[in-house]
Structures are given as C-alpha cells and as structure tokens.
Amino acid sequence: MDIGGTEIKIGLFDGEGNLLEKWSIPTDRTDGGCRILADAAASLLAKMRERGLGSSDVIGVGVGVPGVVLPDGTVERAVNLGWGRLDAAGELTELLDGIPAFIGNDANAAALGEAWKGAGKGRRSLVLVTLGTGLGAGVIIDGKMITGAHGVGGEIGHMRVRDDEKEPCTCGGYGCSQQICSATGLVREAERLLSAEPEAESVLRTFGSSLTARDIADAAKEGDRIAEKTMDIMTRYLGRTLALTAMVVDPEVFILGGGVSAAGSYLTERTEKYYKEYSPISEYRADVVTARLGNDAGIYGAAAMAGGFGNGRTILGK
Amino acid sequence: MDIGGTEIKIGLFDGEGNLLEKWSIPTDRTDGGCRILADAAASLLAKMRERGLGSSDVIGVGVGVPGVVLPDGTVERAVNLGWGRLDAAGELTELLDGIPAFIGNDANAAALGEAWKGAGKGRRSLVLVTLGTGLGAGVIIDGKMITGAHGVGGEIGHMRVRDDEKEPCTCGGYGCSQQICSATGLVREAERLLSAEPEAESVLRTFGSSLTARDIADAAKEGDRIAEKTMDIMTRYLGRTLALTAMVVDPEVFILGGGVSAAGSYLTERTEKYYKEYSPISEYRADVVTARLGNDAGIYGAAAMAGGFGNGRTILGK
Known part of the structure; x- marks a missing residue:
C-alpha cells in the first residue's frame, strides 16, 4: 500500500515481486x-475474498506513509494524513486478522521499489529524489536503506539552499530546497517571475x-x-541539493521521480550541469537519471518491505 | 600509520586495540x-627489530592518507603529500616483506578510531567532523563506513554554505564550509573582521x-x-553544515575533532544552537560532542583497518 494525501494505492504482488493487480x-x-487504515484494510480483505485468498496465503503487507516513521514502525507524525504518533503497524495487523504489516516512509518505499525493479536495478547505492508536492528522498547505500537515528534520514527537501527566502516552508524553515x-x-x-516582469510575454499567463x-x-x-528561466532556477537548486547530498553519501546514481520528472532529459541535463558546478571537488560524479516505475514505485517498495526486505534491511544483492 | 603533511604518526597495537607505543x-x-612510504616502512621495520617481531607476528598495517582513496585501496590523489594516483597498499606491502597493508582516507580512519575507542564507543551511527587545516569528515552509519562510489563520501568540508564568498577554496569552489x-x-x-573594523579594540591585534x-x-x-563574533560566524556555518549532513544520514551523534575542538563546550553549545536553527524539520537531533582520542584517533582507526575492520567494513557491534 502507498498511502497518499488524496488516494491509497494498493497492489497485489507474488513472491517474486510481480505486480498481479493494482x-x-x-x-x-x-x-x-x-x-x-480501516478503509485500506477493508479494501484489501475484499480483494482477498474475491481471489479466494486466506490470511495464511499472504506473506505480509507493506505500507508507505508520507511522514516520519521510527525504526520500530511507529509513525511519529504524518501531517498530510492528519496523523500524530500512531502504531500503524500494530493497528493494521489487528485489522487484517494477524497478517504482518511493515510501515516505512513513502519516499523510502519508492526508493526501495526503484532499487528493486526500476532505474536502480543492479546498483548498490542510489538516492531517489521524488519531485512531487514536496521533495522527498530515499537513500540506499551499499544495499541498505538509511532511515536515520531520528527518522529524518533523506529529508533533503529541507536542506537550506536559498538564503533570501521570505516565505516559510511547511517545516517552519526558510529557503528549503523543496x-x-x-x-x-x-x-x-x-x-x-510573471509578477516581477508584468510586461514580459509568456504562454504561462494563459493558464x-x-x-x-x-x-x-x-x-x-x-x-x-x-x-525556461523557471526551469533554470529549479534545476540550479536541485543540482545544488544533489551536490550537497553527494558530499555526504556519494551514491552511484541519483534517480529523479515524481510528476516533475516527466520533463525527462531536459530536467536531468540541466540538473547535472549545476550538480557539477556545485561539486568541483572530484571529476567523478553520480549519474542523474529519471525513475522508471512512475507512480507504482511506492507499491513495489511496499511489497519489498512486506517480503522482509525494507525497513533498514537490504533488498539489493538478492 | 597516520600520514600527515608534516609528520607520519605510527602506533603499535595489540590484537585488542591497546596502544603499546607510538x-x-x-x-x-x-x-x-x-x-x-619507504621512510614509514623503514621506521616500522626498525621498531619490529627492536622488539624482536617478525613479519608473521604482525596482523597488518593500516594507513590513513589525506586524500581520495578508492574502494580497492588505490590513492586517487593526495594533494598535501604531492601524490597523484598511487597503489599505496601494494607498494607498502612490498616494502614490508608481505605484511598486508590497508589504506583509507585519514578522516575516515579517525572516525573509525573514535567509533572504536573514543567518543563514539557504543554508537551505531556517527559523523566525525575534524576541524584542522581543513574540514574533513568520516561517516559511519549502522556500523558501516560510508566512503562513497567515487571516493567523495564525507567530503562535507566542500558543501557550499556561503553564497557571497569571493576567494576560491582549494577545491576550486567558492563558499565551501571548510x-x-x-x-x-x-x-x-x-x-x-579586524580589517573591516580598524577602530575596534581586540586582543587579537597583538598576535x-x-x-x-x-x-x-x-x-x-x-x-x-x-x-566572539568570529566564533559566532564559524559555529553558525558549522551548525548549518551539520544540519545539511543530518538531513541525508541522520546520525546518532556528531563528534567534533581536530585542533579547533579544544574549545570544548564553548564550541559544541553554539554549534548546536545553529544546527537546531537550520533543521526545524524534527525536534529530535543528533548529539554534538567533542572527540576523545585527540591526535591519536587516526592511528587507532588505522589499527582498526589493519584488524580487518575498516575500508567500508564494520568495526561496530564487535
């Protein structure tokens, strides 16, 4: 399951990670x-009845949640769902008649999915950067997910990259990359830009x-x-964010996902240019590519967690 | 061995990691x-003769080098030593009649040392930040050293944190944290500051x-x-650097080492204040403490590498 602010995506996978239905x-x-959680559980149980599956036929249920998830699977906070602290794994297992549930951050789940079956297949180290409503990231180094000691591993969307920002971010900070x-x-x-240049012609005004x-x-x-200028500003700060991230964990590849990644090579080429500008320390750098699983990355990663992989454990090299 | 730009420190350790002589x-x-390398090897062989030790009595020799070290132990570049690409491990093993040699970045070696026998003892995740001539860092997460896919893992001294810097850093960039x-x-x-305020009285002018x-x-x-103003500027940018680093790997503790760390709690308290200011995303943060092994951290870490631990492998939980 991939729980988002507007919809809950659910996928049924076999033991090899093949998506049977979503x-x-x-x-x-x-x-x-x-x-x-009750709605999600009811939907899954209905699907299981439809397919004639009992509790013992299901290895487990993985769930990606948009928020801070502690190492024990407790949700610390998920603002977009309205959740405070919640034992989501325990509650879901109870709702599902004992089927084991595994909870992870949604960006981490998506990174697991891309690492397992997407653009990161065969790589030992990668960072998935999801450019959606915000900027989320999942960090996998040497085949292991880095979730952090306080649940903020991969929160690179809140790196301070712009000093003159006057509007606050959702986190309360100013100038966050997201x-x-x-x-x-x-x-x-x-x-x-449109306000700053009221005389400038642009097709954007028609929207x-x-x-x-x-x-x-x-x-x-x-x-x-x-x-063009908007994309230039965005790719400059994204390149800077990747450079900052590389100076900590130096992955093999950055994978750009989320809606904005539909811009493809237009996005990756400009981002790489600025990534290079902000990291002259080495001539070797990580590749920058776009994600392959699209909106399904989250449910693939959730399936990986349910198979006993995620939550800080390796799914690579298997 | 800890090879620096002015001296090579050498330590003799027993199998439990006790320092016998340095x-x-x-x-x-x-x-x-x-x-x-020939000078270092000759010094070590003389010490072995003095103590009546043969090649077979020595498990191995670990070496910390101030430069980029690739995963296979090849030095990519060590500017302060005048080295370009060099198979330092191979060359040293030859000079030492076959004693196995293990090469690692000096900041990583120091982090291994502090993790093994210093301020990081008992912690699974830590970042050692060495404030010396430059700013070096060693990153250990879940008991494993992160050296990176291109040898630039932990190069947080080259994070761009100041936008209006006009002087270049040694890396060619501008506004690097170091x-x-x-x-x-x-x-x-x-x-x-002294130039900007020529009328201001300060004891610093006497030096x-x-x-x-x-x-x-x-x-x-x-x-x-x-x-005070100088320390305030420095701790602000250091706090910002720690916040950026935490948003990638979120360690349990940051350990501040190097000469500047002698400032003790004056340094850590101000750094923590700014670290907090730059990371409002979570109320939980890593501790900030000073290193314990001082200048010996590098040789402790080198000993850990020689024992078969370092170079990306775990020394924690043993």
Missing part, C-alpha cells in the same frame, strides 16, 4: 485520518491560477523565456 | 612525496600574523568582541 481508494482525511524543487515550487517560481508544473516544463521545451 | 617521523614531501569552519578559516574570518585558531577561541572565552 487499484486505489480515496484517502479519508477527516477526523484526524482515523478511518484511513520550496523551489517540487511541482509546487515550480509553479510558485513561475508566478514570481491563470490553474498553472501546473507540467505546463511550465512543456512551455520551457517550446522556448518560452519565463518558463 | 612515535612519529617527519614527512618528506620533496620529489612528489616518493620517499614517504573556508570558514577550520583552523585556517577561523583565522581568516578574524582577519577579515599579528602569528594569530592562531587557539588564540581566537581563548579570546572569545575572555569576552573579546571580535573573537
């Missing part, structure tokens, strides 16, 4: 998100308040100057 | 440092061109305003 249900965030390097950030940067990151990337590829 | 010889950097957070950086910051980081730390503790 579906999704809406996320009910009302009342502090207290019905989310304020620029995300779908939300791209739209905000474009709107700032009004429905402007999306996709519109900006498409317009940039068509040569729209404001859109 | 000594040092000067580093001969002339002619591209081509005599360094340009401020190091013994050299402290002196440079103090000199800048002239012989001003050291120690003088600055001592004067700051005595309330000298310029010295």
